Amino acid sequence: MSVHATSTNRFLRIFSGPFGALLALLYAIGVTYILTQDPRSLLGRLLLFSALALIYFIPQRPAVKFLLGAVIVLTVVPTIGLRNPFLLEIGFQVAVFATLALGLNVVVGFAGLLDLGYIAFFAVGAYLWAFFGSQQIWHINEAPGTFTVYPYFPFPAWWFWLFIPLGILASAGTGILLGFPVLRLRGDYLAIVTLGFGEVIRVLANNLDKPINLTNGPQGITPIQRPPLPAFLTTPELLATLSQWAGRPINANDIYGFFFYFFGLLILGVTIVIARRLDRSKLGRSWTAIREDDVAAVAMGVPLRRTKLTAFAIGAAFSGAMGVLYAANRTFVSPETFSLTASISILVMVILGGLGSIPGVVMGAAVVTLLNIDILQSLSLQLSSLRQGPDSIPLLGIPWRELPTQLDPARYQRFFFGLLLILMMIFRPEGMVPAERARLELHEGDAEPIPDAELEGDITPDEKLAD
């Protein structure tokens, strides 16, 4: 383990100093070049992601890293996204799931309350805008599938902006609602009750098509309005210019791709800042304290009930905003999205990335989302195109055509998650980017030098060794 850590450090040391920053920039430019040559290349996308991950790990000042990251996220991705909108879609989904994972991380990672029904809060946000942003209000007395779609909506589309804060409030409220009955529960019992709660919300969504049709049942609600784009973003001149750059026709729908990408990133960014600041505050310490020993925490004056409820409420609030955005992005919401598997997926992101670690959780969300919607799908796609060709598998000599469809990589999604989790738990139980605390906890002997940026207060490493 420690050998691995030092060799990684030696590799990353190349990226120190101004030369290192330039090297990282060159790497990013190289990746960009690959993607401009072939915007649809899976390898290019993976390299782009690796560039972002690399930038996080290199020994540079936070400002430099932030700048490099911002260049990729704010200029490279949108530029390539003009030619391949799928990249923006991936970016948006990563932002959505990273925000959800951060919210769950507040509950599970910070406060240590295992929540297996977290997706329910996302559902609350999504259904809130689905109901008010669609024509569902007119159909509450009609059975699903019997009504017609009108060209106009009960509320103007710009109400979307009102529903972002409303979604936050509704989800936070639901979080508190869930919090009350489970205040006395711990560990396994809490996990089971939250699991039940998640299922209750999904089953409600599935069945509230009668007696009054609120959710339209399993068919889901559609169409849901998107917020109106400002007129200057959809002028024919601008679209024409963009089309020229992109080499393909760009319409208002593509502009929405950009909108959701940037707005998703904005919410993610705000979430990261809030989670980080709370973690380093009195409230964050109280969460950790009740996670560590709730009896001692309460004896020190930490109000158990309120501290747990704020964890539930704040964790839920993050996903509420994303729920509203997600409903607008999909223009369609159905109970399927909010299954137990989705809750588990988000938990996997948190654990994979590093329980309690904000950068870890974001990275975990990115890896799982990429694996989910990009890597495995792309491999399956490639396999099926090979299957249609006349070639044979090298070495084995079996024609691709005869390869059974059971071997389709996309079918093994859960298998890969499971494998990944098992491997992580064996080799790196603290997650990809462990929380500082977990790192101290699990690798006391490894004596890794603490990067300067991480040091707080006036104690230098030398002083520490002197003790």
Added chain:
Amino acid sequence: MSVILELNKVTKRFGGLVAVNAVDLRFEAGSISSVIGPNGAGKTTIFNTITGIYKPEEGEIRFDGHSILGLRPDQITARGMCRTFQNIRLFHNMTVLENILVGAHTQTPSTAWGAVLRTRAFKQSEEAARQEAQRLLLYVGLPRGLGDQLARNLPYGQQRRVEIARALASKPKLLLLDEPTAGMNPQETESATQLFRKLRDELGITVVLIEHDMKVVMNISERISVIDYGQKIAEGTPAEVRKDQRVIEAYLGRHAESTTISVH
């Protein structure tokens, strides 16, 4: 002197078991007192009842002139009573400084909104809390550089001191120490005893100990209450208690008439 903590006929039952039976206790403000008794006598249960972890079935508990019956443990702490635990309950995976900062919970005015918005008030209150925690670290006799260590990595004696610093951070008027010298060697015990005295003399904190080490008890306490089978069997100065027949019986069994509790 005024009474800071008063228990009137406090009874705590667990099912059929009467763990604390109609116990009366009074502690003078600014005193150092001990509660002693054989293992399983109900001493820790009394502490847990006082601090609100258990709710007594009968009786009244008054702290600083007000009844604290029915208050939650965190509310009682906020009123100026704090404690340590028999089997050290530090937050093991938090640093020493963070542990003390949790103790300062009721003394830190910062809010979640302040933390999110990084207001000036938030920064000031955090900085003040950190400085105070650092000061307490030194006050209980821990080395300066210890603040960044995880609590679990500290040797036993230092963990005890961190626990006291954490309790002090809540600015208590009354400090309840549950077997604070258990597991310490004689030197550590001696310096811990000095610390308890310092808390009273310098900070004016009323100290109540549960203690098994008779040397500590006899040496430091102004008054001693003896508990056996959930009942108070004796009370008085160390000299009085040492001679009390029922105390001798409780500790050494009946028919031990001529013995006194020996001080090693």
